[in-house]
Amino acid sequence: MPELPEVETLRRGLERRVLGRTIAAVEIVRPSVMRGRASLIGCRVARLRRKGKILQVELSRNGNEISACAVIRLGMTGQLVLTARAAPLKPHTHLCIRLAEGRKELRFRDPRRFGSVRFCTPEEAERIFQSLGPDALEITPEEFERNLQGRRGAIKGWLLNQKLIAGVGNIYADEALFESRIHPRAIAGGISPERARRLHEAVQKVLQRAIECQGTSFRDYIDIEGRPGNFKARLLVYGREGDACLRCGARIRRIVICGRSSHFCPNCQLDGSSS
DNA sequence: GCAAGCCTGACC
DNA sequence: GGTCAGGCTTGC
Numbered sequence: 001m002p003e004l005p006e007v008e009t010l011r012r013g014l015e016r017r018v019l020g021r022t023i024a025a026v027e028i029v030r031p032s033v034m035r036g037r038a039s040l041i042g043c044r045v046a047r048l049r050r051k052g053k054i055l056q057v058e059l060s061r062n063g064n065e066i067s068a069c070a071v072i073r074l075g076m077t078g079q080l081v082l083t084a085r086a087a088p089l090k091p092h093t094h095l096c097i098r099l100a101e102g103r104k105e106l107r108f109r110d111p112r113r114f115g116s117v118r119f120c121t122p123e124e125a126e127r128i129f130q131s132l133g134p135d136a137l138e139i140t141p142e143e144f145e146r147n148l149q150g151r152r153g154a155i156k157g158w159l160l161n162q163k164l165i166a167g168v169g170n171i172y173a174d175e176a177l178f179e180s181r182i183h184p185r186a187i188a189g190g191i192s193p194e195r196a197r198r199l200h201e202a203v204q205k206v207l208q209r210a211i212e213c214q215g216t217s218f219r220d221y222i223d224i225e226g227r228p229g230n231f232k233a234r235l236l237v238y239g240r241e242g243d244a245c246l247r248c249g250a251r252i253r254r255i256v257i258c259g260r261s262s263h264f265c266p267n268c269q270l271d272g273s274s275s
Numbered sequence: 276g277c278a279a280g281c282c283t284g285a286c287c
Numbered sequence: 288g289g290t291c292a293g294g295c296t297t298g299c
Contacts (some may be wrong), residue, residue, distance in 0.1 A: 001279055053280080076279040077297085092297090112296045114280055153290055161290095162281080170279070219278085219299090258291060261278075 002074040003053055004136055004167030005210035006221050006229060010080060011050045013224030014057070017082055018045050022100040023059070030094040033110060035118035038068040040097070051129045052136065052166025055080075058122065069125035075114025077220040083107045111220070136167035136203055144200040151188035157258035158188035159203070168203060171216055171238045174263045176202040178237040183271035184255070184262040209234065237263040 002010075023040045043059035046066060050056070057070040072080065085098065085105050095108040095117055108117055118128075134143055147164045158164060159173040168176070177184050179202035182195060191199065210216055215229030218239065222228055236246055241254040241263060250267035 003280095073280080075281080075296095110296095111298070112279075114296070151289085157291075160280085259293080260280095 001076055001169055001171060001218055002078060002215075002221055003169035003172050004050075004207050005172070005213075005231070006215035006223075007050055007053050007055055007074065007167075008211050009215045009223050009229065010074075011048050011055055013082075014045075014048050014055075014080075017224060018099060018106065019048065021045050023097055024100040025096075025098040027096040027098070028094070029089070029096065030113075033094040033108075033113055033116050035071075035116050036120040036124070038119040038121065040068060040070070040119060043068060049129075050135075052132050052162055053169065054128065054132065054166075056125050056129065058125075066122045069120055069122050071118040071120060071125050071128055072108070073116050075110060075112065075116070077112045078108065078110040078115030079220065079222055080106060080108050080224060081222065081226050082224050083226075132162050132166040133164045134166065136165050137207055139165055139200070141197050141200045145193060145196045148188050148191055148196055153188055154184060154257050155182060155186045155188045155191060155199075156184035156260065156262050160258065160260065165203075167207065170260050170262075171218065171235070172203070172206050172210065174238045175206045175236060177262075177269060178264060179206060181268050181270065183269045184257050184264050186271040237265065239263065 022044050026040050028034055040059060043061050045057060046060040047058040055072040058066045059068045061067040082104050085103050090109055092111040093107050093109040097106040151158055156173055159168045180198040182199055210231040213229055213231035214223060215221060216231040217228035237252055240252045243252050245252055245265040245268060248267050250265055252263055253266050254261050254263050
């Protein structure tokens with residue numbers, strides 16, 4: 001599932017493969033995943049930005065001024081792959097962006113259609129970025145702690161709230177909580193400054209490592225070249241319900257918090273309110 | 276039936 | 288305003 005490391009891997013791949021190239025044609029196969037409208041034909045890919053799990057493709061028509069943007073959310077099963085134009089369309093392909101040079105095109109597919117692509121003005125794209133909290137890799141320990149203050153919900157839900165910290169999804173939330181030994185049900189605002197610093201460090205460490213492995217492919221995620229990520233083998237709790245904790249040997253448990261499955265070690269991870 | 280991200284809306 | 292349940296979607 002695409003979270004920050006997967007989107008960052010995609011951004012880097014796009015930077016390598018499509019930066020500076022010109023859009024020759026856009027074919028919208030399924031209009032329902034499309035939002036907004038803007039003419040992209042003849043535009044050059046000028047810059048690739050990411051905040052949290054959102055990817056922004058900045059396009060310029062003449063010179064350096066950004067004239068339009070494509071804001072891409074991968075949702076749960078979204079894929080953006082550079083494909084030979086002649087290759088048959090895979091099912092659930094919603095959008096094809098043909099590049100002027102070469103024989104390839106960018107294809108967006110998303111079986112579950114939780115993802116979307118928005119063609120819009122740079123101002124609108126900026127507003128979307130502004131609606132997110134600080135990016136999880138850039139948030140400072142001070143900002144992190146400040147955002148925790150007064151929050152009465154579970155830390156697990158807090159980590160998933162993109163307005164408070166952008167980029168953490170279910171997999172890396174569980175991994176960071178395990179790493180920092182904090183129980184997913186711990187009350188966010190009740191976490192001590194010392195543990196908050198530990199969690200901040202754990203979040204960034206887990207995300208950085210996952211980027212180094214080109215992300216996690218639990219089921220659907222693939223990068224721009226169609227390759228899966230390699231971090232799955234490094235997951236310590238996510239998807240390991242019933243297995244032995246790699247730190248203490250206790251059985252990993254799975255519970256539901258804020259409607260999301262949460263994997264944790266009942267022995268190593270403390271909720272901080274008791275004892 | 277369950278998983279996911281994200282939006283909407285009900286409730287405090 | 289904050290918090291969380293529900294619904295969307297489809298392949299396993």
